[in-house]
């Protein structure tokens with residue numbers, strides 16, 4: 001049995017690989033803001049205004065599942081400090097609200113609904129807290145840790161913890177003890193992934209439009225990053241010399257705001273806009289974190305659901321038939337001419353098998369002859385990231401009128417790269433690897449014709 005290729009020095013963990021394979025995950029922004037029409041509550045809101053009439057976490061989970069999401073992250077506490085669970089460390093929570101006579105617990109309900117739908121759950125616990133009087137003193141760090149402990153022990157498995165660096169100009173000075181937060185998370189939920197500008201497991205992609213850089217390395221040097229003050233360009237493209245694997249997460253809301261505002265009911269992103277974001281996030285080695293804010297009833301709004309549904313239909317239609325799957329493959333070189341590294345491995349739709357070249361062979365190509373002449377406009381390439389991220393320059397050529405013609409070029413690939421190429425009709429294409437940090441390896445190449453729903 002041939003040995004696998006030598007892994008790069010910086011590798012993802014099993015949890016990071018599983019996380020990236022989810023591709024699409026959901027964000028739920030909910031708090032008193034849904035009732036005050038604000039984006040940032042100031043912490044003086046009375047819990048008595050929090051009274052959703054039909055809150056139904058199973059509707060959220062059902063819609064998310066149908067859209068193809070694998071995880072739902074909820075604002076357990078946003079900047080206004082109002083807690084969606086009855087925390088014993090504050091009264092500023094659902095327990096002081098009229099919702100379910102103060103006996104409700106949104107985290108418990110969501111945790112059940114996620115389990116029923118086979119979804120993972122994550123929490124956003126805002127470090128910036130505009131209500132809690134301890135904020136600005138060291139005691140606040142203990143308050144935050146206490147709340148983390150409640151959330152990480154009372155609600156089953158928590159898969160992601162989201163910590164943002166946002167702070168208004170009026171915020172009191174406060175040194176967050178991120179190190180202590182992380183230590184507690186690792187102790188209570190060792191498999192949970194921690195998100196912040198600096199990771200350590202998942203990093204912000206540097207904008208709130210859901211768009212990863214065309215070049216997107218999953219590696220960065222996060223020791224140099226201060227949460228809330230990060231260089232957004234650096235986060236957007238990652239760093240080929242990064243010493244840590246910190247997967248990029250692309251957050252964006254389906255509406256202009258993160259929270260529900262009735263005036264935005266007709267400003268929900270169209271399925272085509274969502275598709276475009278998908279190609280620029282998932283298609284650029286990122287994970288798409290799409291926010292759907294429940295309305296005052298406590299439900300996802302009909303318009304958001306309709307858009308999500310069509311978005312999913314377009315994706316399913318586009319990626320239903322891989323026009324390359326029955327083709328034949330050859331490569332300029334393959335490692336030890338051993339079947340384990342055979343170029344045909346790129347067509348078997350498995351991320352386990354892969355093509356790789358012999359030691360020190362970087363410049364190379366892999367050529368696919370389709371079973372029949374086909375019309376396509378989308379190419380997908382994947383690296384087996386368990387061996388690290390390698391490729392840094394590639395091109396795609398199609399055989400047109402008996403000549404190779406470049407139809408796309410790119411830099412990084414990573415877990416998944418989707419390229420929208422000008423439509424071509426051919427039975428032959430090749431992927432050329434030009435530069436790579438070590439010998440290249442590719443697990444999949446697929447080609448598709450995008451669904452007309454995409455608006456072409």
Ligand code: FUL
Nearest residue numbers: 039040164165166251258
């Ligand atoms: C930011 C917050 O200030 C916004 O309100 C929103 O929650 C966004 C996802 O993160 O840091």
